Amino acid sequence: MRNENKQIVDEIKAWCDKSTLMVVAAYHGLNAAKMTTLRNRVAEQHGQAHVVKNRLLKRALPPAAGSAFGELLAGPNALITTTGNAVALAKVLAQFAKEHEALAIRGGLLDQAQVLSADSIRALAALPSREVLLARIMGALQGPVRGVASCLQTVIAGMARALDQIAKKKGTETPAAA
Numbered sequence: 001m002r003n004e005n006k007q008i009v010d011e012i013k014a015w016c017d018k019s020t021l022m023v024v025a026a027y028h029g030l031n032a033a034k035m036t037t038l039r040n041r042v043a044e045q046h047g048q049a050h051v052v053k054n055r056l057l058k059r060a061l062p063p064a065a066g067s068a069f070g071e072l073l074a075g076p077n078a079l080i081t082t083t084g085n086a087v088a089l090a091k092v093l094a095q096f097a098k099e100h101e102a103l104a105i106r107g108g109l110l111d112q113a114q115v116l117s118a119d120s121i122r123a124l125a126a127l128p129s130r131e132v133l134l135a136r137i138m139g140a141l142q143g144p145v146r147g148v149a150s151c152l153q154t155v156i157a158g159m160a161r162a163l164d165q166i167a168k169k170k171g172t173e174t175p176a177a178a
Contacts, residue, residue: 012079015079015081020110021108022108023080023121025097026075026077030103041092042092045088047089048082050081051077051078058070062112080093088129094121094125105118
């Protein structure tokens, strides 16, 4: 392998090692302005979009990627990686693919271990944001606690009413009747 190709492979390995999500997308038909727009949107999600040669990318892939990821590499491809939130990157790519039919998501690699199909990446993009998921979890956790608190409050209130009735009854009784 020539020295410049080795440097490129090492650079691609560095992107792969840091990434939480790598996506391979066909970009044939996107002009330079649209590619710049894609790169800017990806950069907002702590990502990078690069056009790389398939044979160099295959050499740089982590062993966990296996042949399934290598099968995605046919024709001109863009490698899109992120070190940030994988769901946010998937959302950006799915939205961009809707706006520009020339971008075709082929698949990806999640956390350098799990090969994803294009449909899996779209499903990842359909997930709610992290904040919404956390709010749902908190709501689910608060439900049973709120039920127990309500039940205990009802028991305590009933006991207080019973004690109040007993106190009133003893207060109205005359000493002769006791």
